[in-house]
Amino acid sequence: MKIDRFLKAALLGLTLSVSAVAMTAPTAVSADNLRVVKSGTSSRLQVPLNRAIVVESDTPFAELSIANPGIADLSSLSDRTIYVLGKSPGTTTLTLFDASGRLITNVEVQVTPDLSEFKERLRQILPGERIEVRSANDGIVLSGIVSSTQRLQRALELAERYAPERVSNLMSVGGIQQVMLKVRFAEMQRSVSKSLSSSLSLGGGIGSDLGVSAGTGSLTSRSGSTSALAGSLPETNTNTGAVLFGFNAGSTQVGILLEALEQKGVVRFLAEPNLVALSGQEAKFLAGGEYPVPVAQTNETTTVEFKPFGVELSFIPRVVDKDLINLELNAAVSAIDTTNGITLDGFDIAAFSRRETSTTVEMRDGESFAIAGLLQDDFTDSSAQLPWIGDVPVLGALFRSASYQRSQTELVIIISSHLVTPTRGEALALPTDRIKPPTEKDLFLHGRTAAGTRTPKKGAAGEVAKQDFTGSYGYVLD
Numbered sequence: 001m002k003i004d005r006f007l008k009a010a011l012l013g014l015t016l017s018v019s020a021v022a023m024t025a026p027t028a029v030s031a032d033n034l035r036v037v038k039s040g041t042s043s044r045l046q047v048p049l050n051r052a053i054v055v056e057s058d059t060p061f062a063e064l065s066i067a068n069p070g071i072a073d074l075s076s077l078s079d080r081t082i083y084v085l086g087k088s089p090g091t092t093t094l095t096l097f098d099a100s101g102r103l104i105t106n107v108e109v110q111v112t113p114d115l116s117e118f119k120e121r122l123r124q125i126l127p128g129e130r131i132e133v134r135s136a137n138d139g140i141v142l143s144g145i146v147s148s149t150q151r152l153q154r155a156l157e158l159a160e161r162y163a164p165e166r167v168s169n170l171m172s173v174g175g176i177q178q179v180m181l182k183v184r185f186a187e188m189q190r191s192v193s194k195s196l197s198s199s200l201s202l203g204g205g206i207g208s209d210l211g212v213s214a215g216t217g218s219l220t221s222r223s224g225s226t227s228a229l230a231g232s233l234p235e236t237n238t239n240t241g242a243v244l245f246g247f248n249a250g251s252t253q254v255g256i257l258l259e260a261l262e263q264k265g266v267v268r269f270l271a272e273p274n275l276v277a278l279s280g281q282e283a284k285f286l287a288g289g290e291y292p293v294p295v296a297q298t299n300e301t302t303t304v305e306f307k308p309f310g311v312e313l314s315f316i317p318r319v320v321d322k323d324l325i326n327l328e329l330n331a332a333v334s335a336i337d338t339t340n341g342i343t344l345d346g347f348d349i350a351a352f353s354r355r356e357t358s359t360t361v362e363m364r365d366g367e368s369f370a371i372a373g374l375l376q377d378d379f380t381d382s383s384a385q386l387p388w389i390g391d392v393p394v395l396g397a398l399f400r401s402a403s404y405q406r407s408q409t410e411l412v413i414i415i416s417s418h419l420v421t422p423t424r425g426e427a428l429a430l431p432t433d434r435i436k437p438p439t440e441k442d443l444f445l446h447g448r449t450a451a452g453t454r455t456p457k458k459g460a461a462g463e464v465a466k467q468d469f470t471g472s473y474g475y476v477l478d
Contacts, residue, residue: 045094045107047072047086048114049162055082055094055107062099068092072109086111089138089163113140113162121158126151131171139166145174148321149279176419177279179317179325184414185271187333189407193263197384197401271311276420285313291336294347302345309334309352317417323365325417331371332356333411355411365419374411381405 047053060079066072071090075083084094089111096104112135119133129151131144140163146152152171159167277283288310295305311333318326333355340351355374363369385391385400392399435450442448 043105043107045084045109047084047109047111048116049086049089049111051114052083052085055084056080057082057096057104059096059098059104061096061104063097063101065095066092066109067095071111084109089113089166091138112138115140115162118159118162122155125158126155129155131155136168137166139163139168141168141170143170145172147174148319148324149173150321176421177319178276178420178422179279179319179327180274180276180418180420181283181315181317181327182274182416182418183272183285183313183331185311185331185333185411186414187270187409187411189409191264191405191407193403193405195401195403197403198397198399273311273313275313275315277315277317279317279319282314282316285311287311288334291350291352293349294344296345302347307352309336309354312356319419320362323419324362325365325419326360326362327415327417328360329415330356330358331413357413363417365417368414368416371413371415372410374413376407376409378407379405 045053045055054077057080062079064074064076064082066074068090071086071088071092072094073085073087074094075085077083082094091108091110094107094109096107098104115133115135118140122129122131122133126146129144129146131142131146134141134143140159142155142159146155152169152173155171156167156169271287273285273287275283275285286308288308290306290308292304293307294302296302312331314330316328318328320326334352335354337351337353342349342351355376357371357374359371361369381402381404383400383402385396390396390400438448438450
């Protein structure tokens with residue numbers, strides 16, 4: 001038992017002593033940076049920037065020189081070994097002479113950026129990108145395919161750190177670079193107007209031509225008074241809410257016209273454009289028209305300039321990183337406003353009511369955002385009366401008029417972005433795919449504008465043909 005313990009202790013001590021020797025033994029230095037040049041032949045030597053390479057000659061030399069010390073620095077370690085340090089990118093010549101002054105060899109020294117460190121940093125910052133790095137003269141050449149424009153820019157910025165203003169970009173951007181923008185314009189307009197006015201007309205009495213008219217309605221004109229006393233609505237009245245009362249009080253004829261009107265209206269405008277644009281390119285859309293506007297020139301002539309109106313949209317998409325989209329958007333809704341027009345040099349020029357918005361956002365593929373709050377609320381009320389008599393209680397209402405008008409408009413824009421790729425033509429469907437022109441017999445004898453429908457079997461047109469369009473469909477406003 002004691003012998004066994006003694007043997008174990010001896011083996012443990014031997015193991016510790018061997019480990020201590022192994023830890024104190026110097027490690028061998030690799031000779032990867034050693035280059036051998038031969039006499040009589042010209043050779044080329046590549047030195048990384050700010051790094052050193054040891055050059056060994058097969059013939060002892062007595063003198064050495066460098067053409068441009070600013071590119072590389074030399075130091076002789078022995079009569080056969082040279083220490084070369086790269087100082088700045090460029091190409092220079094190293095010359096070796098023997099003791100008798102004869103030329104041993106010329107070595108072309110090319111100092112290039114440290115591509116090994118640059119490649120390592122590129123793999124750390126942009127993992128998974130297929131970027132190839134090469135040196136060309138004193139610069140860096142990048143090639144390959146990257147996934148987005150943003151990553152391409154990052155690779156170029158990193159390369160500029162190692163070779164300022166000497167980076168050649170041969171990279172291309174892969175992935176989907178086309179963006180489809182689906183936009184929905186919805187505008188609601190609501191207007192309410194109310195008015196109440198009255199007029200009084202008296203006739204007869206002393207003299208057959210006696211006639212007295214008073215009030216704020218249409219009976220204040222002479223023709224209106226004559227029509228009222230004759231028992232009919234006046235010709236000058238255009239109010240659809242007029243009611244006429246007429247009676248005789250002895251030899252006096254009395255006519256009273258009450259004008260009361262209430263109007264309500266609701267209008268809805270809708271446009272749903274789908275536009276596709278390449279990353280960085282602009283796409284435009286206009287649903288409306290162009291209005292001619294005369295423009296005076298310096299030579300006393302007039303030209304015509306066309307101003308667009310309707311639903312306008314323009315956007316510039318940029319695919320930033322994979323499915324991240326930077327979107328620069330301009331949208332506007334305008335209409336011709338004849339109420340605010342002017343007349344200039346015999347030309348009637350209409351005004352425009354216009355609401356527009358401009359924004360820049362970032363979203364991912366399939367996401368949406370809304371632009372709302374484009375509200376307009378106009379409120380107008382007025383009151384008119386005959387002086388003094390209009391202030392009389394009860395009776396004064398016959399000599400007073402009031403009107404009220406309010407108009408409200410709200411515009412909402414919803415934008416959705418999608419990354420898209422082209423497809424084959426047979427996969428797309430048109431509204432005319434199910435209709436074919438009629439024959440002369442169907443048109444003239446039977447009065448049919450279509451000869452029937454044809455049913456596609458394949459593609460998107462076939463999917464549409466399977467649907468049932470009977471019943472109500474489209475936009476419904478209650």
